[in-house]
Amino acid sequence: MSDNSFSISNRNISKFLPLLLLPIWFLLYSNLQWLTDKLVNDVFGLTAGTHLTETLRFFIFEVPKVLMLLALIIFFVGIIRTYFSPERTRKALEGKSLFTGNIMAASLGIVTPFCSCSAIPLFLGFIESGIPLGVTFSFLIAAPMINEVAIVLLFGLFGWKTALIYVVTGLIIAITAGWVIGRLHLEKWVEPWVYELKAADHPEDEKLTFGKRIKLGFEAVKEIVGKVWIYVMIGIAVGAGVHGYVPQDFMSSFMGKSAWYSVPLSVLIGIPLYSNAAGIIPIVSALIEKGAALGTSLAFMMSVIGLSLPEMIILRKVLKLPLIFTFIGVVGTGIILVGFLFNYIF
Amino acid sequence: MEIKILGTGCSNCKNLEKATREAVAELNLDANVVKEEDIVKIMGYGVMRTPALVVDEKVLVYGRVPSVKEIKEMLSK
Known part of the structure; x- marks a missing residue:
């Protein structure tokens, strides 16, 4: 062979x-x-x-x-x-209070290996060991939104400042949205069988x-x-x-600063749009060059990368629809605020 | 030997199944390879990352797809 x-x-x-x-x-x-x-x-x-x-x-x-x-x-x-694994992350999050838990979960979401196909076992594993729903959500928001592919593309095509802004605002959204969902006490909208699962001992980590x-x-x-x-x-x-080929300032009329409605509109369009960071960031970088505002573009990217229809469909197995809509609503609102903020600053 | 592949149908789960079947065939093992797609049963193994390779109810690897050679080494033990 x-x-x-x-x-x-x-x-x-x-x-x-x-x-x-x-x-x-x-x-x-x-x-x-x-x-x-x-x-x-x-x-x-x-x-x-x-x-x-x-x-x-x-x-x-x-x-x-x-x-x-x-x-x-x-x-x-x-x-x-x-050096990281969901199992270790779970251990680190056990028994943490809501706010500290949210901060840790969002930060660990960046470095813990994650693939949306594992979203369900991960969600179940967290809930099983008593990690609060809101803390679990902070992880589930940060993990797909802030990943190495997105960071590299932002760094390569926009420079380190935009990459940093994306990471920091992404973290703040994940922390706050998770905290809000936690405060709303939405456990009733989690499929009941989830709480009936018995925690199993997790297998030993491989020695590497x-x-x-x-x-x-x-x-x-x-x-x-x-x-x-x-x-x-x-x-x-x-x-x-x-x-x-696109003329200079072509985008400024509909994705520019003056068009305030473009921020919520970009987020709305971005939710069902599904692309990974690798596909969307180069396009957005070209749009910015043609006059699209940074905040609007940032909001569009976050919404495309962070909120995806396939992931919602996967999560539907464990979450009832009202919780999925609350999740989209809270995260979407956070992204819109970030968009407005950066359009205002720059 | 009872071999189970835990996974909910992602592409890596299929890759692991394929690699495992290849390893079993190359070693000429008398083994039964089955796929476990029921999420509740998967959680019973304490696995949070799919796919996972379970041999005689013991989880050997999870969260990645080892090479055919690596699987052969694990199965020979």
């Missing part, structure tokens, strides 16, 4: 491979603009300044840039994540060597980049088209 021969050599190399790959990564990354210009001007021989040339240049530069950033960050996040953690970091890169690269390509292609 090719699988065998590969993994035997893989085991020896895996510890040194990052050290080998890092310099190549930095060399390539720091020369990306030069390489792009070389390719566009000399190899393709295109005239600078035309719509087509600038669209192509944007695409050829941004796709490898974002994919390389993703690979690097996901590798390190993948290693860090081997550092070599193994590095290997898991690589696997995370393979899995996540393998899944999102197509969205990155499509998102940047659309973004490149907007960048090259």
